[in-house]
Amino acid sequence: MTTESTHYDTVIVGGGPAGIAAAMHLAFHHRKVLIVDRKTSPMQFANTPIHNYPGIKPLEASVDILQKLRKELRGFKVKTLFGNVLRIEGKVPNFQLHIKTSKPTPTTLTAKTIILATGISRKHPKVDGDWKKWLPYAAKDHMSYYCPDCDSPITKGKDIIIVNAGSANSALHVARSIKPYAKRIRIFMTEDGYAPFTKEFETILSQSGFEWTQGLIREVKIHAPGQRQQLLTTDGRTLECNAFFVAWIGVPRSELAIPMGIEVDERQSIITDQRGATNIEGIWAAGDVRPITQSIATAVGTGVYAAIIITHYLMNLD
Template sequence: MIYDCLIVGAGPAGLAAALHLAWHGRKTLVLDRRSGPLFYTLSKLENVPGMPGQRGSEIMKNLRTQALEMGAEVSKTSVVKASGELGKFVLESDKGETFEGKTLLLATGVARFHPTVDGDYTQCLAYAGKCNLFYCPDCEAPETEGKDTLVIATGSSAGAIGTLKHLAEHASKLKLLMTSEDVLKDHHEAYLKENKIEMIRGEIAEFVGKKGCLEAVVLKEGQRLSHEAYFVSSPKIPRSDLAAQLGIPVRDSGHAEPKSQRGDTEIPGVWIAGDLRPMTQQVAVALGTGNIAAVHIDQFLISH
């Protein structure tokens, strides 16, 4: 069986695309190794149009149900290899299964790096996106309105300063915890000084809190950092390995390069959508770019 479209990634981008394609009668298969960040972590999203204050898992359930009801297929599969060309793309799973599609949509998202305790990120998952530990300034900065906020930086100091500048519009007070060893540039030091933002360096020993709400971050040196809100500034690495295998240009940032705002690429028949594209990482953007890719895939299939 050859599908009209194979989609890798069942996040908001992949499922929005699957809904449109299946609704238009296209044989569509979505392959996902496990549900992405929304399903696992987010208890309440305030910025998704038409879905006020909804849980991440609820949004994912609704998107998946809608795509399935339209006739899309969704399979729990980890894709490790992508090859082929327009008319016959082949995806191969880690178990050696192969899937064929006339067109391909990559909606594989980004990998995020949580703060760790001795290299283990799972302690942090009890709080990530659940109550007062946030990750996405473009989505959640207003959550820090009037709050004494700790920024926990696990990556570059440039990223940390960017997050601080964003939150300075909202938070009443800011402190920076650098868990990475990245050295601050002079102008970053100057920004902290000018804005009276204290910086601490240290390794996290423990996250303390209850029912998803973080009460303090305890450092190995024993210092206890207790704030009203916490914001993680961490690297986000686009999952562009399949795009690269197909010959799609990949930016230094790791994002796959679209040929146009439609999400088409240098490789005819291959589209990209969602966080994999170089744009802000939001559910609404993922839904929109998934939808626009699907509209153009459908139109492409009509004319080819």
């Protein structure tokens, strides 16, 4: 095992918008800061136009924004170590982070304070029994939407099929969010989703007033925007719409936090105070891993807020 000599003021686990924003603030205040990231932010992949984030050009894609943030970060001379933090031990001001990188042996780093900005993972609908087969359609501009908060108004006048990977309530949350805008809404409940399809779901959906059906997806055919998109079921049906809206399940990435005794809620989101401090002294959390709406603006905001508080905290430790 190799141990780097550098003792960081703050190590940030997660290089999405929350982690990067926090790092910039700390570096601006001359703090020795490092990001460790395993590169699974949705902004690493999503080529969809971004909504709900002030100051960006309309239709700018999330991948471009992440590139810009990383470039800006290099201006602050903050290093990013690409790797997977396996576990964290110790206590303030001497945490040890065990990290798997491309090197054969794990690396151990030490830090006075830590920010967990690890985001959430999303469970997708399965196509032909495999969730990875949904990925090519997951972020298709104006053919497959993802986020009720970011995308609902752009379903205006469209015929939408909600493809649901979770409970009846997750589908209805999307349906109610797009109801003021969409021309037609149908819910497709996948029978191999992540919540077992129950009689209770049937009752909830039947009483909801929304059109719905259930089944297994055999294939998805995405055509150019403006054309009809097609969902083919294993029982031979072809359902057509202008665009899909995915009702996914989000699982907060709190697997590092829980063994350390950090409090999480019933969804496993990390509980913090208003400023992002967890119940373990010296550890803050920011972004989607907290029980907040998943958006870039809140990720950046909570990242910066935590970094401001840590900057003051470190002054007292020095």
